Amino acid sequence: MISACVLIRTEHGKFQEVNTRLKQFKEIKQIFPVHGRFDVVADVEASDHEALGTVILRLNRMAGVVFTETAIEIKTRSA
Numbered sequence: 001m002i003s004a005c006v007l008i009r010t011e012h013g014k015f016q017e018v019n020t021r022l023k024q025f026k027e028i029k030q031i032f033p034v035h036g037r038f039d040v041v042a043d044v045e046a047s048d049h050e051a052l053g054t055v056i057l058r059l060n061r062m063a064g065v066v067f068t069e070t071a072i073e074i075k076t077r078s079a
Contacts, residue, residue, distance in 0.1 A: 007038040014064030
C-alpha cells in the first residue's frame with residue numbers, strides 16, 4: 001500500500017462541486033478544506049505506484065480542478 005497527500009487547487013466557485021466528487025473516490029481516505037495556495041488536501045491510498053498514478057490523473061482531469069501537487073509517502077530505514 002502506498003499513501004500520498006494530494007494538494008488541490010479548484011476553480012473559483014467550484015469548491016463544493018469538487019469536494020462532492022472527491023468523496024466518490026474509494027482511494028481517498030480523508031479530505032481537508034484548507035486556506036492558502038490550495039483549497040483541498042486529500043489523503044490517498046493505493047495498492048502501488050501505478051494505481052496511485054491512475055487516481056492522480058483522474059483527479060487532474062476532474063472538472064473544476066485547476067492543478068494538483070502530490071506528496072508521496074517514502075519509506076526510510078532507521079539507523
